Amino acid sequence: MAPLDPEDAKLVTLARGAMARATASSGAAVRDLDGRTYAGAPVALEALGLTALQVAVATALSSGAAGFEAAVLVGGGSGDAGLAALAEVSPTAVVIHTDLRGEPLDA
Numbered sequence: 001m002a003p004l005d006p007e008d009a010k011l012v013t014l015a016r017g018a019m020a021r022a023t024a025s026s027g028a029a030v031r032d033l034d035g036r037t038y039a040g041a042p043v044a045l046e047a048l049g050l051t052a053l054q055v056a057v058a059t060a061l062s063s064g065a066a067g068f069e070a071a072v073l074v075g076g077g078s079g080d081a082g083l084a085a086l087a088e089v090s091p092t093a094v095v096i097h098t099d100l101r102g103e104p105l106d107a
Contacts, residue, residue, distance in 0.1 A: 011072040012102040014039040026075035028052035032065035053082025068093040
């Protein structure tokens with residue numbers, strides 16, 4: 001796989017940072033249509049359960065994002081519920097899956 005461009009590499013860094021701060025098994029970050037970035041880690045409460053990507057998408061949308069250019073999912077799977085949320089808002093957004101070290105996985 002080709003190296004990530006600097007803007008996508010920034011998303012990987014943000015996602016890994018969110019994952020580390022929350023001591024979580026995954027992390028995610030998104031870039032909106034204006035170039036703003038948002039990161040998230042999973043939430044696992046009895047009353048609320050969200051994947052890292054759901055958190056990042058919800059944070060962006062609640063901050064006024066109209067759509068997304070790209071998303072990075074670190075340590076998450078192809079069944080992540082956040083992918084459906086991302087596709088609902090921006091079906092053409094680029095999604096990059098990485099391993100826990102932030103290395104892109106083959107599509």
